[in-house]
Amino acid sequence: MTAQDKGVVIVTGGASGIGQALAQGLLDEGWRVLGIDVQPDRIDAARREMLAADTSMLRFAQADVTDETAISEIVQDCEAAFGPIVGVVNSAGIARDIPCLDTEVDIFRQILEVNVIGSFVVARAAARHMRARQAGSIIFIASVSGMRGNQGRVAYGASKGGVVTMTQVMAVELAQHGIRVNAIAPGPIETPLTQVVHTPEVRSTWESRVALRRYGRPDELRGTVGWLMDESRSSYVTGQIIAVDGGFTAMGLPGPWQQQAGTA
């Protein structure tokens, strides 16, 4: 790694939505990016959409984040052939909106497996290399649904609540190795995932509960990720859950303008 070379950031779920936007933001700020995603067609599309000016800056690997062996090999290969891993953004995730009494145990397990265990598998594999260099920044993408009791989110919310606690535990344990661990809890963000999961009713309810009264854009998370990734700007920040949510978690009584326009 040269003085100008900022090193490699792994972005899981990097071929869609929030992950893709964050991968692009990191590329724009001079990081090299290794995207990991399970969907080959999404990877092909993202490769075309993202074509970095310098193609040596962007790679993709196809893998399921819950596959421990595959992730360990990808991380090894990255260290050997692409560059030292200085950061991780864990954006791969799945969501379902189902009332708790209708939630099957199988889907609950599946959501926990990807959102909690998968995020852990990638973070642990990268942190084992970061430890040797006594530096690194790990960012989990949690959710406001891991901080509040949002209806329909018994499995998804529990998984993101697990991510919140995992962030705090890993921050405490890895501080001795110079590795900072934080989470971003987005509010509703316009992505392929919300286009599938959010019905028109769900959408208008969210809009009435967000102080800014709109969905966020994936690129509106870039600043927080760039700041957390940059040791020179956030060196004393670890173990934090930062809500980037248009004011959703802050909102109690709505202001008159939210009430007038409110639909829920």
Ligand code: NAI
């Ligand atoms: P998305 O569906 O657009 O992108 C998720 C990506 O993760 C997809 O490319 C998918 O192929 C990949 N992925 C899913 N399971 C995987 C696995 N097992 N292994 C590897 N890759 C896998 O979703 P979106 O909206 O970009 O969400 C990204 C993250 O942000 C998720 O963790 C989600 O829970 C979280 N989030 C999203 C919010 C939103 O409103 N869109 C709000 C709060 C959190």
